[in-house]
Amino acid sequence: MLQLPPQNARRAGEHWALLGANGAGKSTLLRLLGALVHPTRGTVEVLGRRLGRVDLRELRAQVGHVDPRHPLTAPLRVRDVVLTGLTNSVAPLPRWRPTQEQRDRAFRLIGILGLGDLADARWPTLSQGQRGRTLIARALMPAPLLLLDGTSHAMLLREGRVLAQGPAPRVLTGDQVGKRFDLPLVLERHDSRWTVRIRGRA
Numbered sequence: 160m161l162q163l164p165p166q167n168a169r170r171a172g173e174h175w176a177l178l179g180a181n182g183a184g185k186s187t188l189l190r191l192l193g194a195l196v197h198p199t200r201g202t203v204e205v206l207g208r209r210l211g212r213v214d215l216r217e218l219r220a221q222v223g224h225v226d227p228r229h230p231l232t233a234p235l236r237v238r239d240v241v242l243t244g245l246t247n248s249v250a251p252l253p254r255w256r257p258t259q260e261q262r263d264r265a266f267r268l269i270g271i272l273g274l275g276d277l278a279d280a281r282w283p284t285l286s287q288g289q290r291g292r293t294l295i296a297r298a299l300m301p302a303p304l305l306l307l308d309g310t311s312h313a314m315l316l317r318e319g320r321v322l323a324q325g326p327a328p329r330v331l332t333g334d335q336v337g338k339r340f341d342l343p344l345v346l347e348r349h350d351s352r353w354t355v356r357i358r359g360r361a
Contacts, residue, residue, distance in 0.1 A: 179316035180340055188316070194218040219247045225298045229290070234281040237274055237293050241265045244300030261300075268296040333358070 179185050190196045191203050194215045203210045208218055231240065231249050239251055242265050246252050257265070269278050272292040277285070285293065313330040315323040322338075323330050328348065336355070337344035343358035 182318065183316035184319040185316060187319075216247060221301070225291070225294050229294055231282055234283050236279050236281060237269060237285070237289075238262075238265055238278045240282060240293050241269060241296045241300060244297035265296070265300060268299055269293075272296045 187196075191198060191210070192205055194205055194210065194213075197203075197210050205218060206221055229249070233250055235243075235250065242257050242261065243249065243251060245257065245261060246255060266275075266278060269275060272295060274289065274292055274296070277289060280289075282290070282293075312325060313323075313327045314321055315330060315335060323335050331346050331348075333343075333345045333355075336346060337358075345356050345358050347354050
């Protein structure tokens, strides 16, 4: 069971990272925020809409969810994968056709993400990094109000409970993160990149 404190409102412009060992509740929380599942107890509000009292497909259109385990198996082209962000589906819906404006937006995002030469490339031929950028473009297609990616703040979870939360530099310390994983960790930040190592090892 995932338990979050009631005073956990987030402000616009913040980008949160979730950290925790396997089973801590990260995937559950992201699935709730992405309006992919309903809570088994308690209440969840996403963008001011309570799950269970809102059309999930309508709500999902306002949430950009970048899932590195995107369950696509068909050999879709990059442009088609990006366009599925408008329908919140893994594959294009039957009889659905994007407008020219929507196609233009897809190509703009593909270019912005550095995939301009790969718009017609097939999903199975892409590298992991190229797939990740394709999924970011897909998440941005509906101009979401909430994008589940990025880091300015962090929340540490363990066994479904929040153990620490706040600005990333304050929360992401070797001591705090190490306790969650039962490891002597050292965390360092260089510009916008974080590195982690086990204390005593290079």
